[in-house]
Amino acid sequence: MTLVLEEALPLIPRLRRHARLLCGDAARADDLLQDTLERAARKGALFHADGPGRPDALRGWLLTLMHRLYLNQRRDAREALHDSLDEDDTPLPLAPEPQQQVALRLDLERALAALPAASREILLLICVEELSYQDAAGVLDVPLGTVMSRLSRARDRLRTLMTDGAPARAPLRVVK
Structure with missing residues (x-):
């Protein structure tokens, strides 16, 4: 698990940029990045890739984790607010x-x-x-x-x- 996080360190700026563009808000993006890295630490044993393509595979795995966490957060927020609008019709404002x-x-x-x-x-x-x-x-x-x-x-x-x-x-x- 620690090995995955050590390998993820150089990817953090790209992951943060992706989270920022995805969320549209710096605070929410930082929370999403932190949640992604926490999940990667807990689930690091599930990541299996060896060889020269390992950094790209790790980036893809982390982006997948981030995407799924983002969707979960949107779903939870929508359920909490009992929002009846379709998620694709609601653009997120950028700060x-x-x-x-x-x-x-x-x-x-x-x-x-x-x-x-x-x-x-x-x-x-x-x-x-x-x-x-x-x-x-x-x-x-x-x-x-x-x-x-x-x-x-x-x-x-x-x-x-x-x-x-x-x-x-x-x-x-x-x-x-």
Whole structure:
């Protein structure tokens, strides 16, 4: 178990980035990352991979743990609030950060937040985490064709949000 955590240390920045983009909130992302690492520590004996592909296999295993924990947290929150809305119809807002000065980045984050959760997840796994379609299908536990169709729809929707339907940019002020 300790070996898995030691090997996971270099992956923490990427895992945190993925959690941050998935949750849209720094505090919730840190909680998700901590829960993922705790579960990896407890379930480390279940991870079996040897050879040169071990780091990639570990990253995929940790992303799978994180994805399932994220889904569990969403389900629990929905049940706690007795929310009747479909989870894919409720975009998660991103918290603004002072260091984000570039308007395009702000528009991209807003567009990502406006995407349904399933679309956001597949874009993050394929485009940000650079997983193969097969690996992303394994993380999400869906067929390969589902990954390809979700990715295509997500890219189209993101493109629409970034061009025609993008939120109006607030004018930036130059601060000395």
